[in-house]
Amino acid sequence: MLMEQPNWLKQRAQLTPNRLAVIQGNKRLTFLKLFTEAEKMAAQLKRLAIEKGDTIAILMTNRLEMVICIHACFFLGARVVLLNTRLSESERLYQIEHSEAKLMITEEPFDEQYKNAMTVEDLQKISPEPFFQTVDIHLDDTATIMYTSGTTGRPKGVMQTFSNHYFSAVSSALNLGLMEDDRWLVTLPLFHISGLSALFKSVIYGMTIVLHKRFEVKDVLRSIQADQVTIISVVQTTLTRLSAELSNCPEPLRCLLLGGGPAPSALLEECRKKQLPIVQTYGMTETCSQIATLAPQYSMTKLGSAGKPLFASNIRIERNGVPCTSGEHGEIIVKGPTVMKGYLKNETATRESLKGGWFKTGDLGYLDNDGFLYVLDRRSDLIISGGENIYPAEVEAVLQTYPFVIEAGVKGVDDNIWGKVPHAFLVISKAVDREELIQFCKDRLAAYKVPKAFHIVEKLPRNAANKLMRHKL
Amino acid sequence: MLMEQPNWLKQRAQLTPNRLAVIQGNKRLTFLKLFTEAEKMAAQLKRLAIEKGDTIAILMTNRLEMVICIHACFFLGARVVLLNTRLSESERLYQIEHSEAKLMITEEPFDEQYKNAMTVEDLQKISPEPFFQTVDIHLDDTATIMYTSGTTGRPKGVMQTFSNHYFSAVSSALNLGLMEDDRWLVTLPLFHISGLSALFKSVIYGMTIVLHKRFEVKDVLRSIQADQVTIISVVQTTLTRLSAELSNCPEPLRCLLLGGGPAPSALLEECRKKQLPIVQTYGMTETCSQIATLAPQYSMTKLGSAGKPLFASNIRIERNGVPCTSGEHGEIIVKGPTVMKGYLKNETATRESLKGGWFKTGDLGYLDNDGFLYVLDRRSDLIISGGENIYPAEVEAVLQTYPFVIEAGVKGVDDNIWGKVPHAFLVISKAVDREELIQFCKDRLAAYKVPKAFHIVEKLPRNAANKLMRHKL
Known part of the structure; x- marks a missing residue:
């Protein structure tokens, strides 16, 4: 040609x-x-x-x-x-x-x-x-x-x-x-x-x-x-x-x-x-x-x-x-x-x-059965916890539906028992109740996916394309 | 690529x-x-x-x-x-x-x-x-x-x-x-x-x-x-x-x-x-x-x-x-x-x-000056009849194989329905039967290529190089 x-x-x-x-x-x-x-x-x-x-x-x-x-x-x-x-x-x-x-x-x-x-x-x-x-x-x-x-x-x-x-x-x-x-x-x-x-x-x-x-x-x-x-x-x-x-x-x-x-x-x-x-x-x-x-x-x-x-x-x-x-x-x-x-x-x-x-x-x-693609996560950000896969995006999506949570980022943190556990980083508009938030997650996610710690931050680290850089959390 | x-x-x-x-x-x-x-x-x-x-x-x-x-x-x-x-x-x-x-x-x-x-x-x-x-x-x-x-x-x-x-x-x-x-x-x-x-x-x-x-x-x-x-x-x-x-x-x-x-x-x-x-x-x-x-x-x-x-x-x-x-x-x-x-x-x-x-x-x-294309004529002698291309040379070649046809020239003539239709110009050595000639063409050519009129002429217009000048037919 x-x-x-x-x-x-x-x-x-x-x-x-x-x-x-x-x-x-x-x-x-x-x-x-x-x-x-x-x-x-x-x-x-x-x-x-x-x-x-x-x-x-x-x-x-x-x-x-x-x-x-x-x-x-x-x-x-x-x-x-x-x-x-x-x-x-x-x-x-x-x-x-x-x-x-x-x-x-x-x-x-x-x-x-x-x-x-x-x-x-x-x-x-x-x-x-x-x-x-x-x-x-x-x-x-x-x-x-x-x-x-x-x-x-x-x-x-x-x-x-x-x-x-x-x-x-x-x-x-x-x-x-x-x-x-x-x-x-x-x-x-x-x-x-x-x-x-x-x-x-x-x-x-x-x-x-x-x-x-x-x-x-x-x-x-x-x-x-x-x-x-x-x-x-x-x-x-x-x-x-x-x-x-x-x-x-x-x-x-x-x-x-x-x-x-x-x-x-x-x-x-x-x-x-x-x-x-x-x-x-x-x-x-x-x-x-x-x-x-x-x-x-x-x-x-x-x-x-x-x-x-x-x-x-x-x-x-x-x-x-x-x-x-x-x-x-x-x-x-x-x-x-x-x-x-x-x-x-x-x-x-x-x-x-x-x-x-x-x-x-x-x-x-x-x-899926009809050939539609679902993107779960960037491989680099995958958290493997006790042999189970945790995709941060999935956890973040749940956190973001919680009232007063504006943005959420999740990363894996080293853990003696599980290898990695997820930690959450939140931008909020008003104080949230920790126990209520955990319950909210448990209602929507497998227990191992629920963040083990919550950090309140002013903003999340994003690159020029506005993509969340989880490794910088 | x-x-x-x-x-x-x-x-x-x-x-x-x-x-x-x-x-x-x-x-x-x-x-x-x-x-x-x-x-x-x-x-x-x-x-x-x-x-x-x-x-x-x-x-x-x-x-x-x-x-x-x-x-x-x-x-x-x-x-x-x-x-x-x-x-x-x-x-x-x-x-x-x-x-x-x-x-x-x-x-x-x-x-x-x-x-x-x-x-x-x-x-x-x-x-x-x-x-x-x-x-x-x-x-x-x-x-x-x-x-x-x-x-x-x-x-x-x-x-x-x-x-x-x-x-x-x-x-x-x-x-x-x-x-x-x-x-x-x-x-x-x-x-x-x-x-x-x-x-x-x-x-x-x-x-x-x-x-x-x-x-x-x-x-x-x-x-x-x-x-x-x-x-x-x-x-x-x-x-x-x-x-x-x-x-x-x-x-x-x-x-x-x-x-x-x-x-x-x-x-x-x-x-x-x-x-x-x-x-x-x-x-x-x-x-x-x-x-x-x-x-x-x-x-x-x-x-x-x-x-x-x-x-x-x-x-x-x-x-x-x-x-x-x-x-x-x-x-x-x-x-x-x-x-x-x-x-x-x-x-x-x-x-x-x-x-x-x-x-x-x-x-x-x-x-033109603005780069617009104007098409003047198709392939010198091409006849476009109802959207179909007719090449005079192809029709002429068939006509020339018919007994008593010495030379043949074909050109497009304006037609209200088809735009153009082919007409034939023949130099013959002896009278030919029009219906037989048409049938002869039909056996060898698509119907739209068969000349719609036959004109008997003494000679065909040719240039110095003996090339047929179809536009002068």
């Missing part, structure tokens, strides 16, 4: 030049303008001797210039390493060095020690190379690299190809449909796949993205109506805050795409009552965003499920290399055109996780 | 088992039922020793069984040759033999001499092989073969891969959008790419197709409302007849996809007045359906244009191997993921038409 395609933004600018590509606050860029800006920046990068095959690191927050910058790199045929702004400088330095980035493009106030760093403002002052030819896309080429922390050891660089991004965007459209007036609101950072995938959808669909620097519930609610948003990506915490402000679905919103781990049933039930069109998803950096989603028509009957695989992808459950039957718990293994090429310069990790196209997610779950 | 995908119908049946796949009259098949039927037929074909890599010819009219049959072949990993029911038996025999089809599946009343022919009804009586495993799809594998007549010599077998079909379906959705309630009405035969492409869209989108045996304007109008049709594929002749019966766009129709050659401006203007949402397209068997379409918002300002390339495809105009500038007329050259793999067992023709991924269509046209 033909592996070369014209650069997507370049073609999009030819097909629908006057359609809006990005809205950020009062700023608006059409696809033609975005193309022109990205082409200019590419010609500026060319002055810095950036060539096809080079790697460029980007350390920026959600803004127009970041979108331009990413496309400019693709115009040159350069790979982009997306750096998490919340990491420490030494953590970032590792990623820059490991990926052999020739340049880091950043912004104020990131005061970086890295010698080849340049702010996007300084880059824009360079006089552009006069002769510049946009490089075609090769589907098998690595487009982006994102580092994910492993359960142990150094972070791994996930290589996402253009083909991964293409199939991710297309499979999502085949699932959610594609309307001419669709607009996607992005509050999640572009340095995470949940945010970045919207950028690819934008050029492939010819769709406007509405970019927010961060999630602010008031801004989001205003933007949905002012910018005519039809789809928004959310995670559990942002959905909780949104739902608290809503009594029904605001026009013209047609989909809240919920990612970032299993959501508590109580929250889903609340959304159902308010008729918020929640589409639960399951995905990760290595699958270039969603690989399974729950169609809205099943939101009631399959409450809590992450649904079925996207078109052209496959999901199975395995335990010790043996396929599980329906209902049996095991590791979630996935295959499909959105599964990464591998981990950058890490053949051991690639070989261990990718076999015959099947990717071992490390997550635990099961498929 | 990952080239294997689960069989599309199998996966579709897992994803949306209860959604309707096909409606034909009062008959309705869900995706699950279609899957079950196709799996059964595949197991029946297995009994006939059909294996992965074999070729099966299908000679049927639009009906549920034909859809089942095509999918059954894919389940086995067999390639499908789609035979035009309007061809003469000798024309079909050539295609069966050239493609080395192991079996021809047909239906009454096609009384075929071919020894390995079997009606679908007889096939369905075979007891199915008990152990049957659906073969995965490999994107580079040839899925279907359709023969197109060349300008000279024997028809060529166009090899359409799964990848071609995937990108064709997806690029169309990226262009037309994809609604949950979309239903596509197919009156064009499934043995043409315009019809067959809807079958692939059905499984890839999870969309219902409404199948008609032929175009009957009353049936189509009834079906649009009764079956809630949103999209219909038309050619000039069927659009003319539809438009005559309509004063405005019937609910819930949102798109009339117009293919099969340039339409007269008067017809497009009439449709515009009636607010019929016409989407003009340009495509051919070798590009696996549409490769360019005119977005509805340009239907007025770019009247008569076939629009811009679909996403990931490219169009350029060339004359004598040199790219033309805007407005300059030349040959239309296309590149993209929907362009065929090549002509079956015909390396010469493949090499001549496909260079570096660019396919020389043989059609004439130009691109």
Whole structure:
């Protein structure tokens, strides 16, 4: 098959030049303008001797210039390493060095020690190379690299190809449909796949993205109506805050795409009552965003499920290399055109996780009789207590339904008798009675799953994607 | 990139088992039922020793069984040759033999001499092989073969891969959008790419197709409302007849996809007045359906244009191997993921038409300043009659084998019903019997290819190189 395609933004600018590509606050860029800006920046990068095959690191927050910058790199045929702004400088330095980035493009106030760093403002002052030819896309080429922390050891660089991004965007459209007036609101950072995938959808669909620097519930609610948003990506915490402000679905919103781990049933039930069109998803950096989603028509009957695989992808459950039957718990293994090429310069990790196209997610779950996926937990967080498996998410979901508990986190703590026992960390709005809470849990959980200690905290440790980091509890 | 995908119908049946796949009259098949039927037929074909890599010819009219049959072949990993029911038996025999089809599946009343022919009804009586495993799809594998007549010599077998079909379906959705309630009405035969492409869209989108045996304007109008049709594929002749019966766009129709050659401006203007949402397209068997379409918002300002390339495809105009500038007329050259793999067992023709991924269509046209394609003429002398392609050279070759015919020239003449019909111009050595000549043609050619008029002339107009100038006939 033909592996070369014209650069997507370049073609999009030819097909629908006057359609809006990005809205950020009062700023608006059409696809033609975005193309022109990205082409200019590419010609500026060319002055810095950036060539096809080079790697460029980007350390920026959600803004127009970041979108331009990413496309400019693709115009040159350069790979982009997306750096998490919340990491420490030494953590970032590792990623820059490991990926052999020739340049880091950043912004104020990131005061970086890295010698080849340049702010996007300084880059824009360079006089552009006069002769510049946009490089075609090769589907098998690595487009982006994102580092994910492993359960142990150094972070791994996930290589996402253009083909991964293409199939991710297309499979999502085949699932959610594609309307001419669709607009996607992005509050999640572009340095995470949940945010970045919207950028690819934008050029492939010819769709406007509405970019927010961060999630602010008031801004989001205003933007949905002012910018005519039809789809928004959310995670559990942002959905909780949104739902608290809503009594029904605001026009013209047609989909809240919920990612970032299993959501508590109580929250889903609340959304159902308010008729918020929640589409639960399951995905990760290595699958270039969603690989399974729950169609809205099943939101009631399959409450809590992450649904079925996207078109052209496959999901199975395995335990010790043996396929599980329906209902049996095991590791979630996935295959499909959105599964990464591998981990950058890490053949051991690639070989261990990718076999015959099947990717071992490390997550635990099961498929029900109808083939619906239920994600139980991240394998790393599994608590084994006296030989019994405890999935923290399950315990947290129960705790979160208790009055005055806003958020709950559960981790395993060493225990002389049981190996590990679960401890709970709670954010509360009003004092809770310990004995009553224990009884509440006992009524809903096997005894061994009931936390042996409760710690009241001000907030829970979450990463940039708002995912609970249980090991930091 | 990952080239294997689960069989599309199998996966579709897992994803949306209860959604309707096909409606034909009062008959309705869900995706699950279609899957079950196709799996059964595949197991029946297995009994006939059909294996992965074999070729099966299908000679049927639009009906549920034909859809089942095509999918059954894919389940086995067999390639499908789609035979035009309007061809003469000798024309079909050539295609069966050239493609080395192991079996021809047909239906009454096609009384075929071919020894390995079997009606679908007889096939369905075979007891199915008990152990049957659906073969995965490999994107580079040839899925279907359709023969197109060349300008000279024997028809060529166009090899359409799964990848071609995937990108064709997806690029169309990226262009037309994809609604949950979309239903596509197919009156064009499934043995043409315009019809067959809807079958692939059905499984890839999870969309219902409404199948008609032929175009009957009353049936189509009834079906649009009764079956809630949103999209219909038309050619000039069927659009003319539809438009005559309509004063405005019937609910819930949102798109009339117009293919099969340039339409007269008067017809497009009439449709515009009636607010019929016409989407003009340009495509051919070798590009696996549409490769360019005119977005509805340009239907007025770019009247008569076939629009811009679909996403990931490219169009350029060339004359004598040199790219033309805007407005300059030349040959239309296309590149993209929907362009065929090549002509079956015909390396010469493949090499001549496909260079570096660019396919020389043989059609004439130009691109305007905004990049919109205008198709001037199809393959110099191609006659499009009621959506069917007629190559003058093929008809001339038959006429020239008739006794006393020294030379023959064929050209298209305007016709109110069919758009164009073929007329013959003959140089003869002795009087010929008109009825006998017609019968002679009918035995060797599809009825629509038989000239509607015969003109006896003294000599044919030829240029200095002795090449027939058909436009001067």
